[in-house]
Amino acid sequence: MAAEYFAQSDGKFNIRAWGETRTDTRSGATRHRIRYWYVGGDKGQDTARTEAEAVAKAEAIWKAHVDGLLDAPAAEPVTIQDLLDK
Numbered sequence: 161m162a163a164e165y166f167a168q169s170d171g172k173f174n175i176r177a178w179g180e181t182r183t184d185t186r187s188g189a190t191r192h193r194i195r196y197w198y199v200g201g202d203k204g205q206d207t208a209r210t211e212a213e214a215v216a217k218a219e220a221i222w223k224a225h226v227d228g229l230l231d232a233p234a235a236e237p238v239t240i241q242d243l244l245d246k
Contacts, residue, residue: 165192165211166218172232173198173225177218179211194218196225198232 166177175196182191192214197203206221208214224230 165215166222168218168222171199173230175218175222175225177208177214179214194221196221201232 163180164176164178166175168175173196175194177192177194179190179192182189190211192208192211194206194208194214194217195203196205196218206217208217221230
């Protein structure tokens, strides 16, 4: 079962932070995860020890995106030959 803590998207960049109960251990501990990606680009992920840390990391990544500090993937130019090959 997953609980979402933070989610933002502006159509180009997406970020999500959530916790999920680990079923592979006896303790049933919650794993806090952060995943972020540009549409059509690279993906990144991080983990946190607590829900508060996951939210803080996700907010910092979102702020870096909004401030233009993250590099968006460069779109490759489409050539006529590329279109013909498709």
